[in-house]
Amino acid sequence: MISVDAFDLKILTALQDDGRLTNQELADLAGLSASQCSRRRMRLEEEKVISGYHADLSSEALGFGVIAFIQVGLATHSPDNSKRFRALVNRIDEIQEAYSLTGDADYVLKAVLRDLKGLSNLVNDVLMPHQSVAHVRSSIVLDRLKESAKLPLRDLKAG
Amino acid sequence: MISVDAFDLKILTALQDDGRLTNQELADLAGLSASQCSRRRMRLEEEKVISGYHADLSSEALGFGVIAFIQVGLATHSPDNSKRFRALVNRIDEIQEAYSLTGDADYVLKAVLRDLKGLSNLVNDVLMPHQSVAHVRSSIVLDRLKESAKLPLRDLKAG
DNA sequence: GTCCCGTTTGCACGCTCCTTGCGCGTCCGA
DNA sequence: TCGGACGCGCAAGGAGCGTGCAAACGGGAC
Numbered sequence: 284m285i286s287v288d289a290f291d292l293k294i295l296t297a298l299q300d301d302g303r304l305t306n307q308e309l310a311d312l313a314g315l316s317a318s319q320c321s322r323r324r325m326r327l328e329e330e331k332v333i334s335g336y337h338a339d340l341s342s343e344a345l346g347f348g349v350i351a352f353i354q355v356g357l358a359t360h361s362p363d364n365s366k367r368f369r370a371l372v373n374r375i376d377e378i379q380e381a382y383s384l385t386g387d388a389d390y391v392l393k394a395v396l397r398d399l400k401g402l403s404n405l406v407n408d409v410l411m412p413h414q415s416v417a418h419v420r421s422s423i424v425l426d427r428l429k430e431s432a433k434l435p436l437r438d439l440k441a442g
Numbered sequence: 443m444i445s446v447d448a449f450d451l452k453i454l455t456a457l458q459d460d461g462r463l464t465n466q467e468l469a470d471l472a473g474l475s476a477s478q479c480s481r482r483r484m485r486l487e488e489e490k491v492i493s494g495y496h497a498d499l500s501s502e503a504l505g506f507g508v509i510a511f512i513q514v515g516l517a518t519h520s521p522d523n524s525k526r527f528r529a530l531v532n533r534i535d536e537i538q539e540a541y542s543l544t545g546d547a548d549y550v551l552k553a554v555l556r557d558l559k560g561l562s563n564l565v566n567d568v569l570m571p572h573q574s575v576a577h578v579r580s581s582i583v584l585d586r587l588k589e590s591a592k593l594p595l596r597d598l599k600a601g
Numbered sequence: 602g603t604c605c606c607g608t609t610t611g612c613a614c615g616c617t618c619c620t621t622g623c624g625c626g627t628c629c630g631a
Numbered sequence: 632t633c634g635g636a637c638g639c640g641c642a643a644g645g646a647g648c649g650t651g652c653a654a655a656c657g658g659g660a661c
Binding site: 285295298300301302303330331333334335336339340341344345352373375376377378381382383384386390395396397401404405409420422423424425426427428429430431432433434435436438 | 494556590591
């Protein structure tokens, strides 16, 4: 079993805020020595509690003006068809996130595109014609209130 | 205007895959010297093309078993009410992403929780009772096909 | 209480990595 | 043709990293 103590939690919290923190900086935050932070970080990486580090790029600065949520219904629910659809989703870099959900649609995709032409291209030229897909409905993001992948390591208080 | 050349693109692509890459490793990937990669990285950070670095933590390893998408309709569409709702969303760490969308619902939230009790707590004890909120509909993620925040720096080819 | 053993810690040291100064080559406009 | 601006690699000084080691801590067995 993976055990994560209070020191580990401090390290994880700090690293998901700033993945480039120095062991010395971690040490100051966690109240440990730098070497110890190095050891703990290595352990957390080996145990895959930390699965990786990523630079966060500005979609605005790089000219990605459109985010869309795309609800997809499959043509059939056979295993083969699901497999085909998953393979399709995996090779489209514009699709950042993809989930199967309870409720109406079979899948929800989140895609990032340069412009509406890109979205049209994705929906009409890639998704719709694919044999696994029956119907597609897309919603465009008007405003982004919040966008991160941070886990809530401190627990939710009701109210 | 921000200008990003082919070297920058290689650096950005590499860093959104592995945010801890050494300047020397970047240099090998991009075909530059380490010092030059250091300089370019610093420029990209200053220009906010790179907005930050984050460790990616394993939700499974840390005991977050439930991801949910929550569609929220506001009670009224007054500016004050929107403001109240945004403030609410901002202080709930369980909500990783929040967008306003075209289409049916006013807002879509993506939340991460330890279990269904946590989701119930969030929906019934936090969101529903809030004065800004009229109705809430949640869908639970059954399967995660893909989950990243990488921008598609290579462009989409149709077909 | 006392002993023992496994774990965790801080410190020291050798090594890698980072960043800045510098000189060189190239490109473009005058 | 000349000159300035720019981007490059190299080198050096300083910061950061991780391993070895010994000391401190903690929990069982007796």
